[in-house]
Amino acid sequence: MAEMQVDLVAVERQVWSGTAEFVFARTSVGEIGILPRHEPLIAQLTEAGMVRIDPTDGESVRAAVFGGFLSMDGEKLTILAEEAELGDEIDVSAAQQARDSANEDDAEGRAAKARAEARLAAAGQGSE
Template sequence: MSTIRCDIVSAEQEIYSGQATLVVATGELGELGIAPKHAPLITRLKPGKVVVTTESGQQLDFAISGGILEVQPQVVTVLADTAIRADDIDEAAVRKAKEEAERVLAGRGEAMELAEAQQKLAEITAQLQALERLRRNLKH
C-alpha cells in the first residue's frame, strides 16, 4: 500500500508527523481527501477536523482552528493556527469556553468581541466534534 508523509504543525509546535494512506480536511470549498500521488495543491482550511488514516488503518483525529493545506508529491502539510489531537482535548475546559463564547454572542457585545467569540466558538465546536468522533471510534 502506498503512503504519503503527513505533517500537522501549529504556530507553537509540531502536532503530528507520520505516514498516511489518506488525509481528510475541510477546505474553503468543502471536504478534501488527499491520498498518495495527489496532484499538488494549496488551499485554505476552515476550522474543523483533520482525520489522518495511518498505514495500519488507524484514524487519528485533530481539531484545527483553520490554516493552510499544502500537498506536494511526497508530503501533505497542514499549517494550522492552532491544532490539537482529539486525545488531548480537555472536555470540561472546552465546554466552559463554549458557554463563555455563547454568552458574549447572546449579549451582543462590541463588534470586535463578537468576531472573536464567533471564531472561538468555531474552534470549540471543532474540538467537541473531534472528541465525539474519538468516542464513537473507541466504542467500535
C-alpha cells in the same frame, strides 16, 4: 498499499508526523479528502476545523486545527496550522462549556463556538 508522508505542524510545535493512507480536512472552499499521489495543491484551512489522518498503522488521528493551510506535492502532505491540538489533548468538559456559553450574537462569540465545536469533533464528541 499506497501511502504518503504527512506532517501536521503548528506554529509552536510539530503535532504529528508519519505515513498515512488518507487525510480529511476542511478548507475555505469546502471539505477535501486526500489520498496518496493526489494532484499537487495548496488550500487554506478554515479558521476552526477538524483534520483526520488515517495512518498506515494504527487508529485515526484527529486534531482541532485553527487557521493555516495545507500543501500536497503528490508524495507529501504538509499541514501548517496557526494552532493545532490532537484529540487526546483536548479537555472535553472545557470545550463543551465554551460551546454552551458562546454568545452567537457577535462574531467573537460565533468564532469561540466554532473553535469549541472543532475541539469536540477532534476529541470524538461532535460531528466530523
